[in-house]
Amino acid sequence: MPLEHINAHTSLEALHPSLWRASQLARGLSDVVACGYPQLSQELPGGGWPAGALIELLIDHPGSAELQLVRPALHAQKHGQIVFLQTPYQPHSDALLQAGFSRQRLLWLRSQKLVDALWTAEQVLHSGNCAALLFWQNQVRTDALRRLHLAAQHGRTLFFLMRSSRFKDHPSPAILRIHVQAAVQGLHLAFIKRRGVQKHDALFLPANLPLPMFNRLVIETDVSTTQDTTTVVDRPTSAELGTRRLSPSLVS
Missing domain, CATH: 3.40.50.300 (P-loop containing nucleotide triphosphate hydrolases)
Incomplete structure (x- = not known):
């Protein structure tokens, strides 16, 4: 929004969906x-x-x-x-x-x-x-x-x-x-x-x-x-990092 269009009555949501007031919950969480x-x-x-x-x-x-x-x-x-x-x-x-x-x-x-x-x-x-x-x-x-x-x-x-x-x-x-x-x-x-x-x-x-x-x-x-x-699972050495994969078993 151009700066010249912003006034005291402009809502924060109109400026950006991630903005919110201190009295509100956060907005703009997409995931x-x-x-x-x-x-x-x-x-x-x-x-x-x-x-x-x-x-x-x-x-x-x-x-x-x-x-x-x-x-x-x-x-x-x-x-x-x-x-x-x-x-x-x-x-x-x-x-x-x-x-x-x-x-x-x-x-x-x-x-x-x-x-x-x-x-x-x-x-x-x-x-x-x-x-x-x-x-x-x-x-x-x-x-x-x-x-x-x-x-x-x-x-x-x-x-x-x-x-x-x-x-x-x-x-x-x-x-x-x-x-x-x-x-x-x-x-x-x-x-x-x-x-x-x-x-x-x-x-x-x-x-x-x-x-x-x-x-x-x-x-x-x-x-x-x-x-x-x-x-x-134990952390591999630096030499193993490129090849080690997690292969956990299922809960039974």
């Missing part, structure tokens, strides 16, 4: 995935989960509520595999199937070391071949988070990082941060960070919680005790 909850859609910039960006879900107890929250969005992704990385417990295959997840689309990966887990996450995100990545990891440096955010932007992958709620006051480049708590017959969501006006009161989402989707068994750190249903 979002439907969250499946009408009440939540009204509180998310763009009306859905942003694809190609770092989203942090801060949780009190791993496996208690985060999968219930993102389940509709994962179902909305019709193509590509859904990757579970560094889950705190072994996925419960029967409960996942009952929740509507296809066995052929689920990949369960884990690494022995943080550096290998971060490398795996970056490769999954940067490739753009997967529908979504769910990554459970508490201790992550800010510079590593930035790399993951950039990798997600490159691959346009739906990316959720699950961290303990004790990290909610830590700085993060994530464009969306939500504290997720399981409640009676639903979920409580507290918005820690979002683009646009801040929401100070928690949002309650009515939901019928399914069977626990994780077995309450802490995964062993010694790979010698690992069953064949899991692929252990």
Whole structure:
């Protein structure tokens, strides 16, 4: 719009779709995935989960509520595999199937070391071949988070990082941060960070919680005790980077 046509009554939307007022939610987000909850859609910039960006879900107890929250969005992704990385417990295959997840689309990966887990996450995100990545990891440096955010932007992958709620006051480049708590017959969501006006009161989402989707068994750190249903991925040496490919097994 020519400058001479701009006046005090000109709306920001008329200037550029990505502009918004401080009292509004962010606009101009063209690549979002439907969250499946009408009440939540009204509180998310763009009306859905942003694809190609770092989203942090801060949780009190791993496996208690985060999968219930993102389940509709994962179902909305019709193509590509859904990757579970560094889950705190072994996925419960029967409960996942009952929740509507296809066995052929689920990949369960884990690494022995943080550096290998971060490398795996970056490769999954940067490739753009997967529908979504769910990554459970508490201790992550800010510079590593930035790399993951950039990798997600490159691959346009739906990316959720699950961290303990004790990290909610830590700085993060994530464009969306939500504290997720399981409640009676639903979920409580507290918005820690979002683009646009801040929401100070928690949002309650009515939901019928399914069977626990994780077995309450802490995964062993010694790979010698690992069953064949899991692929252990270690970061290759620099000489292997050009030829190494991820070949994870399916959850069974």
